[in-house]
Amino acid sequence: MEAVKIFCPATIANVSCGFDVLGLCLDSVGDEMVVRKSDTPGVRITKIDGADLPMETDKNVSGVAAVAMLEALKSNQGFEIEIYKKIKAGSGIGSSAASSAGAVFGINELLGKPFTPAELVQFAMQGEALASGTAHADNVAPALVGGCTLVRSYTPLDVVGIPVPSELYATVVHPQIEVKTADSRAVLKKNLTLSKAIQQWGNVGGFVSGMFLNDYELIARSLEDVIVEPVRSVLIPLFKDVKAAAASAGALGSGISGSGPSIFALSKGAETATKVAEAMTKVYHNSGIAIEVHVSKINPDGCKLL
């Protein structure tokens, strides 16, 4: 194999209760990427379509992730990367993660899979470090492993795949204002009370249990964020109204996708997820804010060959 064409999925990080640890992989929205072997050593970004992003390898998240992987392999094989961006940068659904994940997934395929998807996370994280200043894994883990992932630990990296109930759908509404990941992290408080932390880890345990038990009601009760949402949501116009609209339309719960400004909702079944999308969309009518809406099944595969 000399070249692969790849679907690089968008992802929902945090999933309300699981700040920095939980993530979900989407199916109906993602980038495409071509990764090609080259006779010249090194990694080159040869084309970027759909976004104004740096072509220099060391300034592009996919370049940084690819180089990290090749260094670990001590490989001199050269690669060229073409990126067809469909996920908007700064949307909060893992735009940079899709590029980081796609690059290492593609190279892994072309080199005969020296790494498992979970092992690729460590390299894709280096792209995230370039994008946001922090090597977080809660987008690249679901983008690579698929489904729902838990980053149990960062040191050492320990990614756990969580099963996904078959009727779980995500709705994502992206109000097109820019919130940079770095800014969105800056509003976070460095300290919290033990009582709020207990609420949060109770909900992480509840959410994970709900996923294993196919218990949509338990998932719904666990989709609560008492720590990050209260401070971050002020950056997102009409957040409370959108959340209320999602609940009225039958969503299991909703919250900020990653560092925002996208707002996600989870629903049981495609029909409800579509109703939820309509209800969430309606809130932005006449607001002057352009929005983009996605309804997606949770994608069990992560990055895949096209």
Add this chain to the structure above:
Amino acid sequence: MEAVKIFCPATIANVSCGFDVLGLCLDSVGDEMVVRKSDTPGVRITKIDGADLPMETDKNVSGVAAVAMLEALKSNQGFEIEIYKKIKAGSGIGSSAASSAGAVFGINELLGKPFTPAELVQFAMQGEALASGTAHADNVAPALVGGCTLVRSYTPLDVVGIPVPSELYATVVHPQIEVKTADSRAVLKKNLTLSKAIQQWGNVGGFVSGMFLNDYELIARSLEDVIVEPVRSVLIPLFKDVKAAAASAGALGSGISGSGPSIFALSKGAETATKVAEAMTKVYHNSGIAIEVHVSKINPDGCKLL
């Protein structure tokens, strides 16, 4: 039915990563209790064997729990309670919880089970409030529901049963110094850093996943407490040595049971759990500290009729 004799199990609260939310039910150690209908309305403690505890209903945890339950039922039925204490008070394996849970379990049986085990937790918690000043549920939930329990939320109370891998055994070593629950809670810091909280809820998610997946290695990696153990363990003599001994003998992990001073370890299989018991016990040889040791399968039933 006019009277029931009950086994009221000891329990391990917190389970390292899940402060105030996780609990495990033990099988080989617990109190016994007789609950009997009486023609005189009200709840009376008629006998306490094996411990010097108050006989007054409003000062005894089982009395308080029983009264809370009868008030909710608006019942005038009278009850007499005999308590045969085997779990030492202040040991950190749910001595007060066993009495609170046993009382409401017994009354529930005699009244034709108006409540599910999970519903009984709210009443047993009132006994815990008397014992420690806080109505925590992480001992009474496993004592009533059995197995492993997650208290997802306190307001409203939401108790989730987590499956237990069939070969999971607990070892508990009780160094017989007294650490009062109220004192042990007083050393806790009211605030923590977001980064430590993230580690903790990653581990809660990992532990719960490991239990569902029968993944003993994942359970082992998740048995980590970066918040409470560092401050509480200073109250327990030889804690670090006991922990190291448990690890060397093959335990999956170990930590403080509830508010201590008991130290628990989890192991795969009875044989390893017994070796772990020997290794943990050895640390206290010639220390001048008397110890009590228990090896127990995780009890799937909670309180049961004898």
